Amino acid sequence: MTQIMKVRFHQFGGNDVLRVERLEQSGPDARQILVRVRAASVNPVDFKIRSGKYPSVKGDRLPYTPGRDVSGIVETCGAQATRFRPGDAVFGMVPAFGGGYAERAVLDERAVADMPVGLDHVQAAAIPLAGQTAYQGLFRRGKLKAGETVLIHGGSGGVGHFAIQLAKAMGCRVLTTVSTEHVDFARSLGADLVIDYKSQRFEEVAKDLDMVFDLIDGETRERSWELLKKGGRLISTLTEPSQDRAKALGVTAMRYTVEPDGEELAEIGRLANAGKLKPHVQATFPLEQAAEALASVERGHTAGKVVLTCA
Structure with a gap:
């Protein structure tokens, strides 16, 4: 099985707990898709989870890979996942247990939409969450x-x-x-x-x-x-x-807490295609510099979004 790069932490704390690791990637379940990540967004919830201050992510979730939204290319579809095909460019929300800071990510097909044609992967990854x-x-x-x-x-x-x-x-x-x-x-x-x-x-x-x-x-x-x-x-x-x-x-x-919804995400994508919504990306960092990217968001006063890129 192919090994991929992931950013994980094994204990809660500051940015020094983040580690770049190489691990085997498991395949998608029946209604999931495996996406080759081209870009992953950084959100305030990521440092709240890393610090141990997010109620729904406790120690039993460790080690944990942060990241709630990605853009990329579909590689594999689960047996009952029929909305997308390998090769499709998509964007969407990763489940609450994370996984976006990685070269591959598994997503529920119902949390995913076709990537807006007028955006690149960095811009698309900034949108879902x-x-x-x-x-x-x-x-x-x-x-x-x-x-x-x-x-x-x-x-x-x-x-x-x-x-x-x-x-x-x-x-x-x-x-x-x-x-x-x-x-x-x-x-x-x-x-x-x-x-x-x-x-x-x-x-x-x-x-x-x-x-x-x-x-x-x-x-x-x-x-x-x-x-x-x-x-x-x-x-x-x-x-x-x-x-x-x-x-x-x-x-x-x-x-309220946001809920993944692929149909709703597709509607946001249509607004982007119509020129009525444009993500503003203040900075990008390569995946292996996720700690620096997360620190920049944690300091506050970001205009728009910070995004990680994968080759």
Whole structure:
């Protein structure tokens, strides 16, 4: 069986626990596909898992290969996997137990879509986790509709920069908070009002909101409640919002976790093909420099995404 390069850790900790190893690659199960990885995205969840602070990944999952989204070429299909064929260019989300930081990755065929024809593998790999997190937060959970107004906190990050573009593609008015150095970037994404949180309090200019998409938490969330209309929605990827506060204000509030969905990913791909969504990749690193790539994301203030490349 062919040996492949993987980046793994055998204990939780800092970036020094990451190891580049060569291991045999197992084949896909019945409804899975084996993908030769051309690029893999780096996400904040990766360093949360590495540090042992992600609730669903405990010590019984070690050794662990990080990485939740990839782009590449289908090599082998499971006996009951019929959606793709060897040679197809695809992108998708790796299961929660990881595996993206590798030369080969196994994915459920239902979590995969054809790669957008207008993107390369690096751009495509940047989309699945962050893009679907944005899509599901805005539309599946937030029920955002054309003509509504949404405030996106953290609009320059991986999820946020997709959220701005998706909300604009829906025909919404988009407000976003970013740091000073990312104001021009957020404007380039199409945001109607970009608020530099270092120099201006967002509640001075944002009001009568249909939705707050909270990618920051803490004080930022607390200052956002009163900006919502009656019947508005506060949707977060972080801690659970106060249901008592939501009830008192007559709004809906929830936290959610992204779910792999190949059909939804295909819809995001169609928006990319139509020029309505473009991943911004701030930096790329070769797979063997995964520790450096993860450190760059952990330091924060990334504009868009960081991506690993495989030969």
